[in-house]
Amino acid sequence: MRGHPVGQPVDSPEDMCLSVNDGDWIETKDQGGSDYRLLQVSNVGLASFRETGKFRYVTQETFDRLRCQEVLPGDLLISRMPTPIGRAWLVTEMPWRMITAVDVAIAKPNVAVTGRYYLLCYLNSETHLGLAGQHATGTTRPRVSRRALCGIKTLIPPSDLQFAFDERLEAMFQLATALDKRNENLRTTRDLLLPKLISGKLDVEDLDIDVTALAAQGDEDG
Numbered sequence: 001m002r003g004h005p006v007g008q009p010v011d012s013p014e015d016m017c018l019s020v021n022d023g024d025w026i027e028t029k030d031q032g033g034s035d036y037r038l039l040q041v042s043n044v045g046l047a048s049f050r051e052t053g054k055f056r057y058v059t060q061e062t063f064d065r066l067r068c069q070e071v072l073p074g075d076l077l078i079s080r081m082p083t084p085i086g087r088a089w090l091v092t093e094m095p096w097r098m099i100t101a102v103d104v105a106i107a108k109p110n111v112a113v114t115g116r117y118y119l120l121c122y123l124n125s126e127t128h129l130g131l132a133g134q135h136a137t138g139t140t141r142p143r144v145s146r147r148a149l150c151g152i153k154t155l156i157p158p159s160d161l162q163f164a165f166d167e168r169l170e171a172m173f174q175l176a177t178a179l180d181k182r183n184e185n186l187r188t189t190r191d192l193l194l195p196k197l198i199s200g201k202l203d204v205e206d207l208d209i210d211v212t213a214l215a216a217q218g219d220e221d222g
Contacts, residue, residue, distance in 0.1 A: 014150035016119060017076075018108040022146050023100035024068045026058060033059030037096040039071065041103050044079040046087050046124050047173075049094070051184075058099065069106060071098040074116065076107040078123060081143045086132025086152075088123040090116055092177050105146050114156070115166030117173065122154055 014020050026038055038056040043049060058068070071077065075091045080103045088107075091098075100106060109116045122128055135148040157165075196202035 011154055011156050012150055012152060013078075013107060013119070013123070013154055016110060016114040016154060016156075018110050020105055020107045020146065020150055021069060022080075023071075023102050023104040023106060024066060025102045026056075026062075026066070026068075026099070030062050030066065031056050031058060033057050033062070035060045035097065036063050036068070036070070036099050037094075039077070039098055039100040039104065041079050041081045041101060043100075044077050044087060044089050044104060046084075047089060047120055048176075048180075049089055049092070057096075063099065068099045071100050071106060074108075076109060076116070076120060076123070078105040078107055078149065079103070080105060080146065080149060081141065082133075082136075084129045084133060085136050085142065085144050086123060086129050086149065088120055090120045090173070092173075103143060105149060113159075115162040117166045117169035118157070118162045119154075121169070128152065128154070 023039075031038065034057050036058050038058060040052070040054065040056070042052050042054075058066075062068075063070075071091055073091050073093050076088050077091060077100055078086060078088045080086075107119075109119050131152050132144050132149060133142075135152065136142040136144045156162075193202065
């Protein structure tokens, strides 16, 4: 293929994964309960989870009846809709069990063939996102089909380079995830306490926390 470095083989995401499936078609009438959170396209960011605050769930009974596929840590969720089309998130431990919408592909990387973080970074590269966009169809709500997405060729560096890359990236992503959780906890604590502090229902001297830090966090969030 033109533009690929000499000596580096190419493959498709489907060949680098144990499976690539679409998420589940969940109608509004099927939503409810609290057993499995339904992740939307908007929750899939560039190598990150986007919290939109729109919580949708299905019950265990609905999960079983519709034969849903559970999203698990280590899966790659790939958005088939913008923006941008083809972006991916490597699923981490979350506070809920999860399924995802039909416009999100669920890929299970074959770790004997590729590193999870290498594949994640390649899917989010400008090259791959550009190719995914070229394969999209539709004008009002463009999307790429799972078949077209799986047909996009991917560079395969030697395994030792991929796994060395993954070893370094894993520590970085784990740190980023831990910091995200810490910030979320700070935001939650701030939102609970600041109204009480402002109204005088709670005294600063009664708190064993750094209120200044919480206020600074609020300024950063805008």
